[in-house]
Amino acid sequence: MVRATRVLPRAPARAGSALVDLLAALLIAALVGATLAALLRAQLRLGTRVNARAAAAEVERTAAVILLGELRGMDPGRDISGASADSLGIRAFRGVGVACAVGAGSVLARYRGSRAPDLSKDSVLLLRAGSEVAWSPGTVSRGVHACASAEEEVFRFTPAGPVQPGDLLMIFETGSYHLADGALRYRRGAGGRQPLTRELLGAASGFGAPLAGPADLLAPGVPEALTVHLDVLLPGTGTRVPLDLRIALPNGGVP
Amino acid sequence: MPRSSMLRAPVTASATARRPSGAAARPGVVLVAVLLALLLLALALAGTLAVATQEAMLGRVEAATLRARLGAEGAARAALAGWQPEVLGSLPPGGSAALPWASGTGAGGVRWEAAVERLSASRWRVTGEAVVGPVLNPLATGRTALLVATAPGPDLWAGLRAALTADGQLVLSGSAVLDAAAPPREPCGLDEAAVDAAGGGGPFPAIRLGEAGQVELASGATVQGGMEDDAAIHAGMLAAGLGPLGTAALASMADRLEEGALTLAPVADGATCSTAAAGNWGAPLDPAHPCAGYVPVIHAPGNLELVAGAGAALLVVAGDLVVRSGVELHGIILVLGNLTVDEGGLVRGAVRLAGARADVGGGVFRDACVLARTVRRSAIDARPFRPPGRWWLPSF
Numbered sequence: 174m175v176r177a178t179r180v181l182p183r184a185p186a187r188a189g190s191a192l193v194d195l196l197a198a199l200l201i202a203a204l205v206g207a208t209l210a211a212l213l214r215a216q217l218r219l220g221t222r223v224n225a226r227a228a229a230a231e232v233e234r235t236a237a238v239i240l241l242g243e244l245r246g247m248d249p250g251r252d253i254s255g256a257s258a259d260s261l262g263i264r265a266f267r268g269v270g271v272a273c274a275v276g277a278g279s280v281l282a283r284y285r286g287s288r289a290p291d292l293s294k295d296s297v298l299l300l301r302a303g304s305e306v307a308w309s310p311g312t313v314s315r316g317v318h319a320c321a322s323a324e325e326e327v328f329r330f331t332p333a334g335p336v337q338p339g340d341l342l343m344i345f346e347t348g349s350y351h352l353a354d355g356a357l358r359y360r361r362g363a364g365g366r367q368p369l370t371r372e373l374l375g376a377a378s379g380f381g382a383p384l385a386g387p388a389d390l391l392a393p394g395v396p397e398a399l400t401v402h403l404d405v406l407l408p409g410t411g412t413r414v415p416l417d418l419r420i421a422l423p424n425g426g427v428p
Numbered sequence: 429m430p431r432s433s434m435l436r437a438p439v440t441a442s443a444t445a446r447r448p449s450g451a452a453a454r455p456g457v458v459l460v461a462v463l464l465a466l467l468l469l470a471l472a473l474a475g476t477l478a479v480a481t482q483e484a485m486l487g488r489v490e491a492a493t494l495r496a497r498l499g500a501e502g503a504a505r506a507a508l509a510g511w512q513p514e515v516l517g518s519l520p521p522g523g524s525a526a527l528p529w530a531s532g533t534g535a536g537g538v539r540w541e542a543a544v545e546r547l548s549a550s551r552w553r554v555t556g557e558a559v560v561g562p563v564l565n566p567l568a569t570g571r572t573a574l575l576v577a578t579a580p581g582p583d584l585w586a587g588l589r590a591a592l593t594a595d596g597q598l599v600l601s602g603s604a605v606l607d608a609a610a611p612p613r614e615p616c617g618l619d620e621a622a623v624d625a626a627g628g629g630g631p632f633p634a635i636r637l638g639e640a641g642q643v644e645l646a647s648g649a650t651v652q653g654g655m656e657d658d659a660a661i662h663a664g665m666l667a668a669g670l671g672p673l674g675t676a677a678l679a680s681m682a683d684r685l686e687e688g689a690l691t692l693a694p695v696a697d698g699a700t701c702s703t704a705a706a707g708n709w710g711a712p713l714d715p716a717h718p719c720a721g722y723v724p725v726i727h728a729p730g731n732l733e734l735v736a737g738a739g740a741a742l743l744v745v746a747g748d749l750v751v752r753s754g755v756e757l758h759g760i761i762l763v764l765g766n767l768t769v770d771e772g773g774l775v776r777g778a779v780r781l782a783g784a785r786a787d788v789g790g791g792v793f794r795d796a797c798v799l800a801r802t803v804r805r806s807a808i809d810a811r812p813f814r815p816p817g818r819w820w821l822p823s824f
Contacts, residue, residue, distance in 0.1 A: 198458065202458045202461070202462075205462055206461065206462070206465065209462065209465035209466065209469060210465070212469055213465065213468055213469050213472060216469060216472040216473055216476065217472050219476055220472055220475050220476040220479070223476050223479045223480060223483075224479055226483075227479050227482070227483050230483065230486070234486070234490065245820065246820055246821055246822030246823065247822070248817060248818040250817075251817075251818070266822035268824055269573070269821060269822060269823070269824065271545070271547060271553075273522075285824050286824045287824050300575070300818070302548070302550055302551055302577065302672075302815070303815075303816070305817070305818070320522070337548070338521070338522065338548075339521055339522065339546075339547035339548035339551065340547075340548075341547065341553075341575070341821070343821075343822065423819075423820040424817070424818050424819060424820050
């Protein structure tokens with residue numbers, strides 16, 4: 174059967190509509206693409222900035238935690254052996270013991286510290302009313318005594334001088350912090366560690382002159398505070414940010 | 429019309445919707461590009477969020493660490509601020525105690541506590557500790573330690589081995605009496621051992637003088653126990669304080685600040701001594717009075733004149749002290765200026781005079797009972813002070 178058909182209008186009626194569609198699609202795609210590209214670029218910039226700020230915060234945090242922890246408990250008149258723009262020689266305390274029992278040539282002390290006393294690198298600062306004496310212990314070994322609490326350990330020392338029950342035995346190693354060549358380093362003898370490296374720290378970092386008070390109010394020359402200059406390099410931005418930490422030394426100032 | 433054309437397939441709407449052949453070659457390119465861009469955007473956003481989240485967590489820990497550190501230092505300071513000499517004075521060397529007044533819990537999950545160890549008779553270690561966060565898994569902990577000192581009674585009595593210790597001119601006029609071993613005015617109220625300790629194994633002289641000291645003695649004046657010269661005594665030493673307690677430390681420990689002319693009288697509210705009342709320096713002459721046990725540490729930054737009444741104190745006078753007739757003063761007296769005791773005035777205990785001159789017409793008696801009572805009741809031997817040098821200790 175032959176069926177009559179109706180012929181639809183052909184191209185002349187829709188001339189250029191595909192091109193218009195294409196152009197519209199391209200335009201929309203271009204707009205969307207441009208928006209996305211702008212968003213992406215802004216996002217990447219934001220990411221770089223956030224990363225840089227995080228790195229700066231990390232530098233400040235690391236330096237503050239390390240130096241604050243080391244310096245705040247020390248007596249600057251006795252425990253700082255040398256201070257310059259790029260180094261600070263200190264007694265770095267690693268634990269405190271209290272003499273419990275004193276025997277012939279040995280003393281048992283209850284002890285709490287960041288690590289156990291180590292004969293190869295530690296000295297003892299003996300604190301008694303009105304006096305301080307530093308000495309190297311002859312021997313150090315673990316001991317037992319009922320005076321220790323659950324959080325303490327007992328160590329037996331061979332003292333180099335007289336010790337009385339109740340005397341404080343402060344365990345320290347002699348070390349130095351260096352802020353030079355774009356790094357914060359701790360050195361003890363030939364060893365050491367480097368908490369901050371030159372990727373994050375610029376060469377302008379250093380220690381400020383210790384702040385000491387006038388003689389009539391404070392002990393002359395004994396520092397009250399110490400300033401640490403940090404030259405922080407912001408990764409990915411090519412910029413650097415100066416940051417100063419001022420650390421109070423609560424034991425300073427009074428003879 | 430040819431039949432073939434009549435037979436051609438009908439043209440339908442679906443036939444006209446066919447895409448151009450070129451478009452069919454790259455289906456979904458835009459979609460893929462957009463998805464790729466969105467993926468990159470999401471990755472960048474995720475990276476930034478990760479850094480920000482990490483920073484937020486570090487910031488939270490940092491804030492918690494700061495709170496813990498401040499809490500620990502605050503607890504140690506609170507331990508000193510609320511120090512109870514009467515309670516802690518009985519702690520034996522080697523003993524330790526938790527200090528409930530310096531412990532507690534704060535909003536935001538911070539807990540702080542303080543404890544004290546008596547390292548020796550005169551040295552204490554105060555520790556403060558704070559924890560932020562859950563008990564089992566704390567976010568941060570802080571710990572700090574302070575070394576503080578106290579002045580044991582024997583160290584104080586060692587500088588009071590005469591009724592009057594001075595390095596200036598002493599003018600004893602009228603019927604002045606300086607007595608090195610006066611009997612107590614009334615039953616001492618302390619055990620004999622304490623009194624003997626304050627006596628320190630006498631006999632003692634009535635007067636101890638430095639090299640610059642001179643005495644003018646009127647015919648009616650009496651010095652019971654004699655005089656002793658001691659080249660170690662000088663004005664600077666006398667002005668420095670008492671034993672390990674410097675003048676500044678004594679001033680900082682003062683319960684009362686007094687200046688000018690003062691009439692002494694005990695004041696009680698029922699059975700309670702009104703320690704804040706003006707002129708109340710305890711009731712040394714009435715053992716039954718509610719203020720009988722009140723012996724304050726008093727600092728007079730200027731001149732002080734006691735006009736009438738009776739009182740007991742550990743008294744530090746930066747200027748001149750005048751004790752008028754009828755006044756009875758018990759205690760340990762440090763005078764950095766000059767001293768005047770009128771006829772009829774009486775000082776029991778011991779006096780250290782750093783000034784250039786003393787005019788005594790009344791009595792100055794060394795009384796071991798008063799010395800022991802002054803130290804015990806003022807609890808001066810258990811009040812903490814900053815020792816010279818190191819006092820903040822490293823803590824772990």
